Amino acid sequence: MSTQLHDFIRGLPKAELHLHIEGSLEPELMFALAQKNGVQLPYASVEEVRAAYDFADLQSFLDLYYAGAAVLQTEQDFFDLTHAYIERALADNVRHVELFFDPQTHTARGIHITTVFSGIARALREARAKNGFSGAMILCFLRHLSEEDAIATLEAALPLRDEYADLWTGVGLDSAEVGNPPEKFAHVFTIAQAMGFRLVAHAGEEGPPAYIHSALDVLQVERIDHGVRAEEDPALMARLQQSRMPLTVCPLSNLKLCVVKDMREHNLARMLRTGLCVTINSDDPAYFGGYMNANYIATADALELGKEELVQLARNAFEASFVSDEQKQLWLDELEAYAQQH
Numbered sequence: 001m002s003t004q005l006h007d008f009i010r011g012l013p014k015a016e017l018h019l020h021i022e023g024s025l026e027p028e029l030m031f032a033l034a035q036k037n038g039v040q041l042p043y044a045s046v047e048e049v050r051a052a053y054d055f056a057d058l059q060s061f062l063d064l065y066y067a068g069a070a071v072l073q074t075e076q077d078f079f080d081l082t083h084a085y086i087e088r089a090l091a092d093n094v095r096h097v098e099l100f101f102d103p104q105t106h107t108a109r110g111i112h113i114t115t116v117f118s119g120i121a122r123a124l125r126e127a128r129a130k131n132g133f134s135g136a137m138i139l140c141f142l143r144h145l146s147e148e149d150a151i152a153t154l155e156a157a158l159p160l161r162d163e164y165a166d167l168w169t170g171v172g173l174d175s176a177e178v179g180n181p182p183e184k185f186a187h188v189f190t191i192a193q194a195m196g197f198r199l200v201a202h203a204g205e206e207g208p209p210a211y212i213h214s215a216l217d218v219l220q221v222e223r224i225d226h227g228v229r230a231e232e233d234p235a236l237m238a239r240l241q242q243s244r245m246p247l248t249v250c251p252l253s254n255l256k257l258c259v260v261k262d263m264r265e266h267n268l269a270r271m272l273r274t275g276l277c278v279t280i281n282s283d284d285p286a287y288f289g290g291y292m293n294a295n296y297i298a299t300a301d302a303l304e305l306g307k308e309e310l311v312q313l314a315r316n317a318f319e320a321s322f323v324s325d326e327q328k329q330l331w332l333d334e335l336e337a338y339a340q341q342h
């Protein structure tokens with residue numbers, strides 16, 4: 001693929017709507033934090049960690065991902081993690097991120113939920129002040145745990161709502177999908193919706209199209225995270241197209257977790273060309289081999305996306321973001337000006 005198109009991708013203003021901040025923990029920082037905090041890692045070197053990132057499916061990844069997150073202990077650790085992600089995002093011309101964080105991964109180890117909120121928020125606010133970088137936080141419930149645990153997590157976080165009102169906009173649902181359908185979390189999503197939180201959920205990554213239907217009908221989410229298995233259900237595809245329901249697709253993640261065997265088989269281009277509101281995101285970039293530009297470039301190369309399609313993908317993400325219409329328009333204008341100039 002031409003380097004000219006790669007340069008076009010690098011310069012494109014972007015929004016990232018599917019990024020697990022714990023999934024941006026690079027092996028170097030993992031090692032440094034392990035040493036500082038006296039955490040024993042089952043690896044001798046950074047190279048050994050990277051070599052272990054050879055996944056057969058979602059669960060084989062989650063096992064390493066939760067083990068790696070154990071090095072995060074202090075407010076400064078969460079700040080450093082988030083700060084490092086923001087640096088990578090800025091380098092990729094990402095203007096806005098709505099990042100996922102998993103409090104249960106940390107509170108289960110005795111880390112206070114305030115520690116998690118505070119470190120992530122401090123990095124996002126600092127980047128907003130210094131670089132005009134825009135961020136929001138989406139608290140995700142771990143679906144392999146019970147709904148009672150999710151409700152307890154929401155209740156533990158609620159006293160922080162005012163302090164983080166500028167950042168904490170929504171709740172989501174992640175972790176092991178198959179066997180943990182959206183219905184399991186109907187009550188906690190009803191509570192969160194009544195409180196005015198924006199709603200998203202992972203669905204149709206490994207789980208069947210029925211999980212996408214129930215994320216929409218039972219949880220009433222406003223975006224579907226992944227959603228790639230929607231293609232198996234023509235009625236669902238028509239529904240997603242007509243409603244312009246955003247899908248936060250993560251191409252390199254899908255490849256690394258064997259959701260697709262080859263990037264050339266990825267359905268992102270087909271879904272985009274059918275008129276679905278598809279976006280490109282990095283999911284867990286430290287584990288899957290790339291941040292936003294790497295995801296755009298790998299997808300563009302494998303699926304022969306043109307400039308118009310790349311602009312449409314970036315446009316979809318700004319439109320699907322949970323910001324004011326005024327802010328969206330500013331970014332969309334910037335995007336159109338970029339597209340015109342290039």
Ligand code: ADE
Pocket residue numbers: 020023058065174175176177202205253283284
């Ligand atoms: N948590 C982090 N990454 C995830 C993914 N791709 N699917 C489900 N849960 C996750």
Ligand code: ZN
Pocket residue numbers: 018020174202225283
């Ligand atoms: Zn994800």
